[in-house]
Amino acid sequence: MKHLPSLQISAPAPRGHGIVRRTLLGSVVAGALAPALAWAQGSDKPLRMVLPVSAGSGVDGVARVIAPSLGKALGRPAVVENYPGAGGITGTSMIVKAPRDGSVLGMVSNNHVVNPSVFKNIPYDAVDDITPITMIGATPFVLVAHPSVAARNVRELVALAKAQPGALNYGSSGNGTILHLAAEMFVHEAQVDIKHIPYRGMGPLTADVLGGQIQMAFIAIAVAAPHVKAGALRAIGLSSSTRSPLLPELPTIAEQGLPQYVLDGWVAVVGPAGLPKAEVERAYQGVRSAVAVPEVRDALLAQGYQLNSPPPDATAAFFRTEVGRMAKLVKQAGLKLD
Template sequence: MSVRILHLLLCAMALLGCTAGARADTYPGKPIRIIVPLAAGGPTDVLARTIAQHLTEKWGQPVVVENRPGANTNIGTAAVAKSPADGYTLLLTVNNLTINPSLYQDIPFDSLKDFAPVSLFATSPLVLVVNPGVPARSVQELIALAKAQPGKLHFGSPGNGSPPHLAGEMFNTLAGVKMAHVPYSTITSAVTDLMGGQIEVMFPGSPIALPQAKAGKLRALATTGAKRTAAAPELPTVAEAGLPNFEVSLWYGLLAPANTPAAIVRKLHAEVARIVALPAVIQQWAVLGAEPVSTTPEEFAAYLKQDIAKWQKVVRDSGAKMD
């Protein structure tokens, strides 16, 4: 290679580096879309709009939330996976990203390879609740009842493949019981039937479960996270109450398409970390049962990998299916 050609190559590489740096330095230069692959109005949507509002205020560019529900979050997730890797289309999603690879034989994206993780930014436990007519006031009493009446207890969920569904399947496997799963089209209809006695057990999110438990319409036995929740510190975790390997938390995370420039990912991460530390955000999200957290992109990537392996085992051990 001649000296002249080498010089031209070095100049070209330097120019590309400067251009990439300039793109990151001037980001964002136009509106940003945050795609939420769930319907509007739920906790995920509320969290997304909080982050969008604060990003808009900080950057002076519109950050809009676009709800694209369908196919158990696969439709909205696939849309982001196929978007340009420029930081202007982002994915704000939940556990389905790590659950769905074990439940679907063919999904139009790879949950690890097609995304650049930005940050895990909130977690929230589920709550193990029973109809007040069920003669069980603890996790151990529920296990004993389920063992004495195999197949007679029914647990509801907002659909096959949802975190409440797989939480119930994990409970079955670890406790050595067989409660029958009853899928519903919405969490509201499932909880309505639980309060009415058509089903006996559920694992809904804390914003839904705890008010009904305090009103006496449900009985809360435990929460499902790794530690007790500040929203109901009197409740033990399921692990504390007798199933030491049981832990299910709803998580909320922000991702960009794969190959998004690292500088843009870092800029997004820094802003998300700032937002979730704001006292007003912490207070607002506490009402939803969501605890703000902050991880580096690398930590979030490792978390996703571990979560996929976790749900693969739950699906394999339980035989859970989408139909």
């Protein structure tokens, strides 16, 4: 809180002017306290955490783990709001149009930087129309196969695919999603021909690879690990640059002969463009505090996340780099814009 301006009070005024003096003094004090009072009153207003994904998704799981501690760190309750649709464009549009007062933050993932290369008409700029706050962390994807597939590692899978061009298939969570690009990146790096079968979300995708309706897919490690450990799915390789504690014996795809293959799933906190620096810093420190809470940290680690909260300027640079990187992947995959 700023110090009140010093008040020069002269000798008592003649009777009859006391009311005027008290009114003027009260106005000065009220004016000086106004910013602090406004913040104190606003602190009861919930922080809206807008998610451009459905409830039960990976990003939603992260948000609901963090929300209570983030609200506590910022001195206001945090409410998670899901606005799925149009590949994330519906919810992100709400973030972009939100008040620039720190009362609304968004949580986005890889699809935010993929969409500019997949959709022709997006009502916002993925970089210029948001204020990046920080990352939460990154988590690997796992290339899994149904046990009926005669391959136990990347080398065997590549050999099988080259021996039977076009005979194998993989599923994804939808055209243009990060799981689609993860598979297409593998196809490109391995120089194989594998058929794509798109689904509407990771849930149906996982169900069908478990049931053998499709042969393989990239899915989140938190989803894959229990099925791999139970023997219901076979893990072929990890998408990240390092191994994961969730499946410590599983080699990365890069380790298995495709050294350029590295792709993580990530989650970041953003606000609308033009968010004041003070609000950006407050939100950044709030996220850092929330993630540092032991229960929150442990829950995120259990989901396979490697935690990292870079400052806003570094996060903004990351977003710009990822937009270009994803554009290259989309072009390699030969995806047509919708």
